[in-house]
Amino acid sequence: MFKLGIVIASVREGRVGLPVAEWCVDRARRHARFDTALIDLKEVDLPVFAERTHPRLQQYESDTHKVWSAVVAGIDAFVFVTPEYNHGTAPALVNALDYLYVEWNYKAAAFVSYGGMSGGIRAVQMTKQSLATLKIVPIVEAVAIPFVSQAIDRESGSFKASEQHDKAAATMFDELHRWTTALAPLRA
Numbered sequence: 001m002f003k004l005g006i007v008i009a010s011v012r013e014g015r016v017g018l019p020v021a022e023w024c025v026d027r028a029r030r031h032a033r034f035d036t037a038l039i040d041l042k043e044v045d046l047p048v049f050a051e052r053t054h055p056r057l058q059q060y061e062s063d064t065h066k067v068w069s070a071v072v073a074g075i076d077a078f079v080f081v082t083p084e085y086n087h088g089t090a091p092a093l094v095n096a097l098d099y100l101y102v103e104w105n106y107k108a109a110a111f112v113s114y115g116g117m118s119g120g121i122r123a124v125q126m127t128k129q130s131l132a133t134l135k136i137v138p139i140v141e142a143v144a145i146p147f148v149s150q151a152i153d154r155e156s157g158s159f160k161a162s163e164q165h166d167k168a169a170a171t172m173f174d175e176l177h178r179w180t181t182a183l184a185p186l187r188a
């Protein structure tokens with residue numbers, strides 16, 4: 001079974017990203033075609049990138065960097081659960097991407113994005129440029145959640161997905177599995 005990493009791109013206190021990612025993990029596990037892990041960039045806790053050498057050389061100096069390398073190397077496909085900040089990529093996600101190169105290569109990725117009217121899609125478009133450089137293949141199928149705050153339950157803090165969100169997630173996982181399979185010979 002391929003390993004799927006669901007990455008929480010927001011590291012803010014009180015982030016909406018956590019309940020949305022928990023919903024995404026739950027749907028991925030129900031979908032049952034991946035071995036799914038939650039990757040929380042708040043826990044990964046990478047400092048702002050300031051490394052001596054280009055990550056493609058894999059000359060990692062800190063333990064945090066080595067751990068991040070091992071985490072990403074062990075995953076076959078990703079779902080980035082992301083907000084948009086000022087119409088762009090969340091800073092913790094840019095940072096986490098920049099830290100590695102080889103470990104990202106030939107992996108498929110999908111997005112669950114959220115925000116106001118845009119549903120975070122401007123951040124998705126912007127992030128795709130970086131993914132292409134890292135030889136990550138971003139797929140078209142996605143979940144976009146506009147006006148996300150209205151879908152957060154006030155009492156429990158959980159994300160209340162609509163039927164469309166659930167359907168879009170299932171379609172996204174199906175297609176992500178196809179691409180993950182197709183890219184397997186390149187990862188080998």
Ligand SMILES: Cc1cc2nc3c(=O)[nH]c(=O)nc-3n(C[C@H](O)[C@H](O)[C@H](O)COP(=O)(O)O)c2cc1C
Pocket residue numbers: 010011012014015016017018083084085086087088114115116117118119120
């Ligand atoms: C610095 C900052 C910039 C933001 N820019 C946008 C934006 O461009 N588009 C948008 O839809 N929402 C924007 N928002 C609102 C976010 O969608 C909202 O705060 C959301 O909860 C952020 O996700 P998070 O809670 O997981 O961090 C912004 C919020 C912050 C803190």
